[in-house]
Amino acid sequence: MDVKDKIKYIFSYKIAGKLLIELNTKKAFKNFKPPKNWRTDILAPPLRTGVYTKEIIAKHYLEGRYVSGVKPVAWVTSGAPIEILKALGFYILYPENHGALCGARKVALEISEEAEKKGYSIDICSYARTDIGATLSKKTPVGKLPKPDLLLCCTNICQTVLYWYRVLAEYYKVPLIVIDTPFVYDEAKKHDIEYVKKQLEASIEVSEKVAGKSLSFSKLKEVVRLSKMAAELWLEIMNANKNKPAPISVFDQFIHMAPIVEKRGDPETVDFYSKMLDEIRERIKNGIGAVKNERKRVLWDNLPIWYKIRFLSEFLAENGVSVVASTYTNAWGELAPMMDIERPIESMAKTYVYPILNRGTGHKLKTMETMVKEFDLDGAILHSDRSCKPYSVGQMDQRLKLLNELGVAALLLEADHNDPRAFADEQIKSRLKAFMEMMD
Amino acid sequence: MLHVKIPTRKEVIEEEKSKGKRIAAVYPIHYSRELFRAFNIQPVEVWGPPKTDTRKANAHLQSYICSVVQSGLSFYLEGYLDIVDLIVVPHSCDSLQGLGSIFKDFIKPKQELVTIYLPREKNKENVEFLANELKRIYKQLSQLCGFEPDNERLMEEIKTEEEIDTLVLKFYKSRGNLPLSSREFYTILRSREYLPPDKFKSILEYALLHASKGKLKKTGIVLSGLLPEPMDILDVIDDMDAFVAIDDMACCMRRVYEEGNSSDPFERMAERIVNGPPDPTKGNSFDERFEFIKSLVDLTSAKGVIFYNVKFCEPEYFYHPILKEKLGKAQIRSLIIENDINEPLPQQTITRIKAFIEMIRELS
Ligand code: SF4
Ligand code: SF4
Numbered sequence: 001m002d003v004k005d006k007i008k009y010i011f012s013y014k015i016a017g018k019l020l021i022e023l024n025t026k027k028a029f030k031n032f033k034p035p036k037n038w039r040t041d042i043l044a045p046p047l048r049t050g051v052y053t054k055e056i057i058a059k060h061y062l063e064g065r066y067v068s069g070v071k072p073v074a075w076v077t078s079g080a081p082i083e084i085l086k087a088l089g090f091y092i093l094y095p096e097n098h099g100a101l102c103g104a105r106k107v108a109l110e111i112s113e114e115a116e117k118k119g120y121s122i123d124i125c126s127y128a129r130t131d132i133g134a135t136l137s138k139k140t141p142v143g144k145l146p147k148p149d150l151l152l153c154c155t156n157i158c159q160t161v162l163y164w165y166r167v168l169a170e171y172y173k174v175p176l177i178v179i180d181t182p183f184v185y186d187e188a189k190k191h192d193i194e195y196v197k198k199q200l201e202a203s204i205e206v207s208e209k210v211a212g213k214s215l216s217f218s219k220l221k222e223v224v225r226l227s228k229m230a231a232e233l234w235l236e237i238m239n240a241n242k243n244k245p246a247p248i249s250v251f252d253q254f255i256h257m258a259p260i261v262e263k264r265g266d267p268e269t270v271d272f273y274s275k276m277l278d279e280i281r282e283r284i285k286n287g288i289g290a291v292k293n294e295r296k297r298v299l300w301d302n303l304p305i306w307y308k309i310r311f312l313s314e315f316l317a318e319n320g321v322s323v324v325a326s327t328y329t330n331a332w333g334e335l336a337p338m339m340d341i342e343r344p345i346e347s348m349a350k351t352y353v354y355p356i357l358n359r360g361t362g363h364k365l366k367t368m369e370t371m372v373k374e375f376d377l378d379g380a381i382l383h384s385d386r387s388c389k390p391y392s393v394g395q396m397d398q399r400l401k402l403l404n405e406l407g408v409a410a411l412l413l414e415a416d417h418n419d420p421r422a423f424a425d426e427q428i429k430s431r432l433k434a435f436m437e438m439m440d
Numbered sequence: 441m442l443h444v445k446i447p448t449r450k451e452v453i454e455e456e457k458s459k460g461k462r463i464a465a466v467y468p469i470h471y472s473r474e475l476f477r478a479f480n481i482q483p484v485e486v487w488g489p490p491k492t493d494t495r496k497a498n499a500h501l502q503s504y505i506c507s508v509v510q511s512g513l514s515f516y517l518e519g520y521l522d523i524v525d526l527i528v529v530p531h532s533c534d535s536l537q538g539l540g541s542i543f544k545d546f547i548k549p550k551q552e553l554v555t556i557y558l559p560r561e562k563n564k565e566n567v568e569f570l571a572n573e574l575k576r577i578y579k580q581l582s583q584l585c586g587f588e589p590d591n592e593r594l595m596e597e598i599k600t601e602e603e604i605d606t607l608v609l610k611f612y613k614s615r616g617n618l619p620l621s622s623r624e625f626y627t628i629l630r631s632r633e634y635l636p637p638d639k640f641k642s643i644l645e646y647a648l649l650h651a652s653k654g655k656l657k658k659t660g661i662v663l664s665g666l667l668p669e670p671m672d673i674l675d676v677i678d679d680m681d682a683f684v685a686i687d688d689m690a691c692c693m694r695r696v697y698e699e700g701n702s703s704d705p706f707e708r709m710a711e712r713i714v715n716g717p718p719d720p721t722k723g724n725s726f727d728e729r730f731e732f733i734k735s736l737v738d739l740t741s742a743k744g745v746i747f748y749n750v751k752f753c754e755p756e757y758f759y760h761p762i763l764k765e766k767l768g769k770a771q772i773r774s775l776i777i778e779n780d781i782n783e784p785l786p787q788q789t790i791t792r793i794k795a796f797i798e799m800i801r802e803l804s
Contacts, residue, residue, distance in 0.1 A: 119761035119776070123504070123752050155560065159534050162560055162723040163758035170726045170762055178723065180566075182557040182573075183537050185544055191572035192557075198565050361538065362545030386504040389754070393538025396500050397546040414502075 005069035013066045018059060025055040042317040044288050047252060049276040056259045056272060057101075061142035067091045072211045073146045075168065077161045078261055080154040081179060081352045083227060083344065084204055086265040087220040088211040093145065094262045095168075098134065099127035103306025103418040104255075105141045112419065114139065126387040126418035128164040135171055148174055150210045152203070156181040156358040158390040175210065177203045181352060184359045188350070197349035220344050223265040228339040233273035234260045235333030238325070240280045242375055245289020246297065246324035247280045251313040252290060253329040254304040260332045295320030296439050298409075299371050301327045301364075301398075302383040302391045303417035308428075315429060319436050323381070325371040327364060331356050334367075361394025365401055372406055378439045379409035381432075387416045409438035444646055446627060449484055449634045453523055456482040456636065462585070464526040465551075467512055467539065468666070469690045469721060470558055471530050472709040474597035475574055477637070478589040479581045481526065485633035486512050487691055490669040490781040493518075500542055506752040507780040508666065509535045513542075516549070526584070530556045532721045533755050552584050560723040562714055570710035578706070594705035600637050602699045602712075607644050608632070609696060612686055616660070616740065617651040622674035622684040629692055659801050660685030660742035662733060666750050667691040669781040673748060676790050680797040685740035688733050694719045720755035729759060730766040737772055744800040746793065749778040773800050 034045040067073060071091045076082055078096045085092055102108040108126065114133035116122055122129075134140050151174060153165035162178065169176040179199050182192040204215055234257070240247055248256075256276065263269040283289075298316075300323050305312065316323060335354055340347035356364055368380060380402050382395045395412060402410040413431060416422035447455070453463050462481045476483050492511035496518055501510055515521060527549055529540035540555045557573055559566035582588045608629070615625065628647055632640050659682035667689060668674055677684060687693050697716040700708030718724035718732045733745060745767060749756045760776050767774045775796040777789050 119764065121757040121760075124754050124757050128758075159537070159560075159721075159723075160754055160758075163720065163755055166723060166725060167758060167762065178561055180560045182559075182569075183531055183541075183555075185541060185555055189572075189576060191569060191576070195559070195565065195569040195572075202565070360545055361541040365545070384502055386502070389505065389538065390534040392502055393505065393535065394542055394545070396502070397542060401546075 002069045005066070009066040009070040013063050017062045017066075021055055021058050021062065025051050028054075039314050039317070042292050042314065044283070044290050044292065047248060047256070047276060047279055049272070049279045050252075050256060052272050052275065053256045053258060056263055056268065060262060063091060064093060064142070064146045065144045068146045072149045074150040074152055074207075074210075075148040076152040077154050077157060077165070079157040079352065079355050079357070080152045081200060081348045082152070083220060083223045083265060083348060084200070084207055084215060085150075085152065086223045086227075088207055088213065088215055090150070090207075090211060091146065092262065093148070095131040096127045097258060097262050098140065098142070098145065099130040099418055100258075100304070100306050102130050102134070102141060104309065106307050106420075107139070107141050108307065108418045109420055111137065111139050122419075124387075125158075125160050125164070126416055128160060128167075130418055131164070132167055135168065148172055150174055150207065151176040152179070153177070154179040154181060154352060156352050156355050158357065158388070160389075175206055177206055179203065179352070181358055184353060184363075186360065186362075188353045192353060193349050196353055197345060200345050200349055217344075221341050224339055224344045224348070225341045226267055226270055227265040228336050228341065230260055230264045230266075230269045230273055231333050231336035231339070233270065233277055235330075235336055237273065237277055237280060238330060238333055240277070240284060241324040243284050244297075244376070245287070245291065245294035246322050246375075247283040247288060247290060249290035249313060249317075250300045250323040250326040250329060251304075251309050253326065254306075254309060257329050257332060264332075289322065291317045291320065291322035293320045294322045296378040296436070297322055297324045297376060298379040298381055298439075299323070299325045299327070299368060299375070299377050300381050300383065301368060301395065302385045303328055303388055305383060305415050305423065306418055307420050308415075308423060311425070315432060321436060321439075325375045325377065327356055327367055327371070330367070330371075357390055361398065364394060365398045368398065368402060369406060372402070372408055377408060379411070379435065381435070382410065382412050383417075384412050384414045385417050386414070386422055387419065409435055411435040411438075444628075444643055446631045446643060447635070447639070452482070452634050452636070452639075453484060457523070462525040463523065464528050464554070465516075465521045465524040466528040467530065467532075467536060468508065469530060469532045469719070470695065470713050470716070471528060471556055472574060472713065474594065474601045475577065475709060476528075476581070477597045477600075478594045479585045479587075481581070481585070482636060483528070483634070484524070485691075486515060486521070487633065487667050488512060488669060488781050489515060492782060494782060500546070501538075504752055505535050505538070506750050507782050508750055508753075509539050511782060513539060516547075521551075524551060526552045526554055528554045528556065531558055533753075535752075552580070554580060558722065559714065562722075562724070567707060567710045567714050570714055571704070571706040574706045574709055591705050595708075598700070598705055598708055598712075601697075604632070604637055604641055604644075605696050605698070607641060611644050611648060612693070612696075613739070614648060614651045615685055616655045617653065618647065618656075619650060619652065620647070622678050623671055625684070626668055626671070626674060626692070633691065656683060658683045659797060659804075660740050661797070662686055662688060662736050662740070662742045662745045663748055664688035664733060664745055665690070665748035665756060666753060667781070668748065670779075670784060672785050673779075673793070676785065676793050677746075677797070680794055682797050682801075685742045686736045688717075688736060688745075690719060690721070693717060693736075720759050726759065726762050726766065730763060730770075733763070733767065734770055734772065743773070743804050744796065745772060745774040746796070747774060747776040749776065751778050751780045773803070
């Protein structure tokens with residue numbers, strides 16, 4: 001470890017940076033009020049505990065600026081089993097989350113174009129394009145991203161990540177761990193789980209080598225425990241929307257899910273979500289709904305459209321439509337019960353095979369059907385995301401089943417989660433209008 | 441030109457059926473032909489087919505799914521696969537994964553559906569996994585067919601496939617001495633997608649008899665990608681007094697597997713696929729892919745590489761920029777073009793291919 005790096009890290013992040021961020025949070029919490037242009041006529045104010053989301057994310061990226069040479073850095077896919085790396089003290093960066101942040105801050109296109117200029121096709125996943133663009137150009141809205149010492153790619157969300165991480169491995173010349181998770185058409189087979197378990201076990205040695213220390217199993221158990229706790233809280237937060245009116249919208253969940261993705265396994269994340277849950281319970285007690293005049297309740301399928309969250313949230317709320325459940329945000333909570341703290345590797349092998357994206361199209365339909373019943377929904381918006389084939393294939397059949405068998409209005413909304421070129425405001429508005437008419 | 445008649449898929453299906461064999465329609469890319477053959481099942485591969493009317497698939501698949509999957513599904517929905525007994529969908533990419541899943545959950549074909557998960561890395565754990573996956577399929581096929589071929593029978597089929605792979609390599613190596621157009625060469629080679637092994641073998645042996653001593657005095661090209669469809673691309677290359685000297689294509693060279701080592705048939709079949717030529721869908725490293733393509737160039741003294749991509753094929757897209765750069769550093773020129781297998785080659789693509797061949801000829 002370089003002493004200069006360490007001093008810089010301690011001063012700029014641990015002392016000054018963190019302090020400044022925490023002071024800002026305190027101030028923001030105390031003087032909490034909705035942003036200036038917030039549509040208070042149709043929406044409840046944002047969650048007050050949301051100031052901590054900003055704090056967690058700000059700290060995370062600030063640490064990233066100074067962490068190189070102090071902690072080992074791993075770049076990982078969003079569904080990757082990070083518990084081992086966490087227990088080894090890695091700083092973990094999620095390129096997909098960074099991509100989402102670029103999308104929400106409306107700089108994803110400019111960054112993606114850097115990749116396109118180098119020959120990366122416009123038809124590859126826009127997260128990958130954003131990340132490769134950021135890698136090639138060093139452009140990022142967070143100042144600077146730390147270079148990885150290790151890459152961890154898990155195919156439980158798609159195969160795309162495998163090729164994408166190959167590109168990263170080629171560029172950064174660092175080891176790449178691939179955890180290949182067989183696709184579950186109905187139930188995972190014994191040899192599927194065994195295969196993943198073996199890969200997880202093999203990954204320990206590589207990770208230890210990069211970290212320069214051995215894995216402590218008690219630390220691993222602690223990380224798994226915290227990870228599970230945070231995921232359970234997240235699940236409770238989402239389930240709170242079974243109440244009418246729903247206390248937070250899925251658009252809020254999209255914003256506040258960052259810690260469950262990139263900071264699970266940390267005690268602060270558990271504290272954060274329990275505070276948030278308290279605030280949500282308070283809202284329920286006071287009958288506050290995310291959408292002031294909740295007339296219709298719908299579900300969102302697939303990734304968010306990061307650069308249009310506000311637009312969609314307001315347009316739907318204006319018409320009394322609250323988006324209350326989502327297969328996407330649910331993915332970070334639904335597997336929590338499968339984690340077994342006493343058998344971390346075995347349970348990780350099982351848990352990481354079962355994310356919704358690694359399961360069949362019929363399973364996704366079942367998940368949506370359950371949501372329709374449990375959340376008492378009137379409709380479903382299926383974002384047909386041209387960037388994300390694994391999530392989108394099957395939606396046409398799923399939509400018809402929802403429509404014909406459950407009798408709920410269902411809309412296929414063509415767009416892209418991070419590429420604004422695939423979004424036409426007026427066209428989307430008229431599609432949504434027609435959808436809302438179907439629900440009336 | 442060789443005067444050899446290659447039966448069509450339809451003729452093969454009818455003939456094999458009349459002999460009491462079952463037919464499996466197999467989607468791309470990797471699977472063990474030998475496993476199916478041991479159950480008297482004749483695999484007939486479905487690579488599209490090109491120029492299919494994909495309207496029927498549009499009810500199930502979005503427009504940003506590649507034409508191989510669109511056509512493959514439409515072909516089924518149009519009833520062309522009604523005659524087959526099994527449908528096999530290997531897990532080659534996200535889109536084929538989706539196709540397998542749609543079949544299972546929504547279309548529910550009357551035929552037996554077999555899915556195969558293919559491990560992504562090249563190591564012994566993956567061989568073990570794939571061997572187990574093949575054992576699972578073995579059980580499924582035993583239930584369907586009502587018998588269990590023994591190890592000896594499996595080994596017999598494996599050996600046959602290994603022999604054919606050796607012969608195919610010989611065919612490739614003789615390419616420069618064969619009086620065949622690129623279209624003829626690939627028509628012969630790709631008949632392996634549906635011919636029984638003895639028939640395919642005799643066609644290859646016959647073709648090899650016509651190898652001459654003199655080499656073709658044309659500009660050799662390495663064609664990389666999924667499949668040479670529409671086949672007009674081969675004619676465009678030949679029209680420029682060039683020819684496809686060898687390929688790095690999923691339907692052809694990427695499935696010419698080495699002999700396995702294991703005496704256990706399942707492990708041996710798995711070894712063959714896992715250790716086979718690099719393939720983007722298997723997630724091989726850039727170095728592996730570069731070295732492989734370079735070895736093809738060296739072997740054939742080809743003058744350039746054409747990456748011929750199916751539109752929306754993500755596995756291929758990711759590799760292009762870095763492979764092109766690596767090849768460039770090794771003084772190997774390359775061109776990237778893409779097309780939909782259902783569309784005729786656009787004039788602009790033809791012009792680019794022609795300009796590329798002219799350029800590499802001038803530079804050599
Ligand atoms: S293809 Fe889909 S699952 Fe894969 S990285 Fe892109 S958005 Fe995520
Ligand atoms: S062309 Fe590409 S995307 Fe399409 S089935 Fe083949 S490998 Fe998959």
